[in-house]
Amino acid sequence: MRDTTAIAGDSAAAPAAVDIGALVLERATLRLHRKDDVAVLVLDHAPANEVSVAMLGALEEVLAYTRAHPPRALVLTSARANAFSAGADLRELHRELEKHLASGKSIEAGQTEVRAFIDRIHTVMDQLDTAPFATIAAIAGVCMGGGFELALACDIRVADKSVRFAFPELRLGLVPGWGGTARLSRETSPALLRDLLITGRSLGAQRAYELGLIQSPVARGEALNIAMRMATQAAHFSPPALQAAKRLSKALPAGALQAEKDAFVALFANDAVRQALHRFATSTDVRPYL
């Protein structure tokens, strides 16, 4: 365990550093800190906190830690200047898919591996969603695909004015597969979900606030500071009352989650996905999301 650490926000205005407590777990893709009853998960995987197999394993370890040493609140944030998370590590996925096919295995066998990964990530998301403590995402910059889905599993989202939420999965011939369709419908509306899926557009802070997706937008670089204050307040409440509040306001949409998993795995068998992954992995376009 290392000493108390402070991380700065990402604004050009250089906001004050925020005390997030002692380091309690460190992996190549993330760190977990703790300040009294508040745990702080810092995603730190260049370039934009893409969720790789290694990060998934580290997230599983973080949740194991919270079961062994329950905090009263968990804040999720990013050490990257430009992103909360850009979602799944598509370059890793492309690499693994090509390796799999080059070895002579069928795409159907690949679907089995994808299903296993999806089951693991759903377990992580569901545990975060139903955690017996408050979960608060402090978001700045890009929050897309799986990163958006991670934020949607949290109880509250605090975002600064640089945030862009999007589900770009249809560009890959897929739908979100980590619970995002079920959770965005739960948190806001099916109409917003359809809009984001079908147009692929990104959503800025003001609009996200108007739609109830985030708390009011905060100044650039201030999301973590405000999320820590919120978490400290939530940590004062009785855990049974907080857990009851979560149960009453945030039921797990089990049927919709299962339907989404099935749709994602079925779509993954299409050759269009392989082609789209190749285009993404080799693209130099400055606007790959447009």
Next chain:
Amino acid sequence: MATDTAEGRTIISRLLDLAARHYDRPRASLGPEADLFKSLGIDSFQALDLLSRLEEEFRCEIPDYELQGITTFGGLAEVIARRA
């Protein structure tokens, strides 16, 4: 053309001011016909940040799909004029 009207010229002027300020470029080096991605030297994430700054500056929503095919500040100003 956005430069055909006073409102359009005002939008372009504010747009170029914003670009020069946030991306540290000489204001005089930017004009309506300049390639906005090349002249600002921005990557995909910075392009999204630009979108957020534009929405904040002009107090309107600018969906990404409206930017398809837009390469110049003048073109961007026309998108903003339709939304602002």
